[in-house]
Amino acid sequence: MENKIPEEFEVVYCKPSTLTDMPMHYCPGCGHGIVNKILMEVVEELNIQDKTIGVAPVGCSVFAYNYMNIDMQEAAHGRASAVATGIKRVLPDRYVFSYQGDGDLAAIGTSETIHTVNRGENILMIFINNAIYGMTGGQMAPTTLIGQVTSTSPYGREAAAIGNPLKITDMLAQLPGAYYVSRHSIHTSNAIRKLKKAITKSFEYQKEKKGTCFIEVVSNCPSGWKMTPLESMKWIEEHMFPIYPLGDLKIPKEESKVTKENPN
């Protein structure tokens, strides 16, 4: 169909200027692309492009520096939160975030992650949970679900031999250093809108020097799960949400008081 755009029409949505023109290398339908875009939309809307520093470690998240038109730093596998701590302490007026996958944050960098949150470092940590090591060929990650078939668990993950999925977000919510801990998803447009609000809130908390903000994004991996993007979105709803329910795990005390007094 020939699509002519009438002259009087105005642009209501376009690619944020904080993303570079480089086409994304992610597989079709990958949640990483969506989160990259939403994150950069927030940076554009808050007008903090020159004050934001991102830290991306190893994994599919590693190429974030190609797409995000902000200052980026690479970190060793799992150590993004430690590097982000250093950057934030040297440059306390910058907005610092780490952008990590589940194999990175919950397996290799477990100790860095826990201690960063325990210290209450004033950074934002974004955790993309797709229950698999996507970049290396779909191996089992700590967040892999029971019975999920991966290339290193061809008969499905067994709890007796390998243990249960690690709910690291629930663990981190217990730590006193964590200020705002929330779990979101990318399976529908409304879920993405909620994720955007949570990221905006986290940057505002960081400005007020409140403590660590941690956002888990339940995402998909169509290539690793051997599914089409649409099937993977359904799979998220049917299998991931019972184990990783969406919602706020820890909200600031001031806000929880307000909601109790005024439930509306």
Added chain:
Amino acid sequence: MIKGTVKIDEEICKGCELCIVACPQGSLGLSSHINTHGYRYVELIKDNCTGCINCAIVCPEPAITVYRQPKTTKSKVA
């Protein structure tokens, strides 16, 4: 009804079909042509777009720009 339209960058689109499902009007569909990367890209197949931006929000690339009729035009008509 407010009218809108979308412009899809055929070269970046990977044909993941997330926008097709997200569109409440069913305005989008896969093209029978392929782009230089070998993907069947998404195109506008119906003229009933309202410019709700749902397709653009779910697009991972992001390949979609959404246009909408300005509200002032509507008040002039009324």
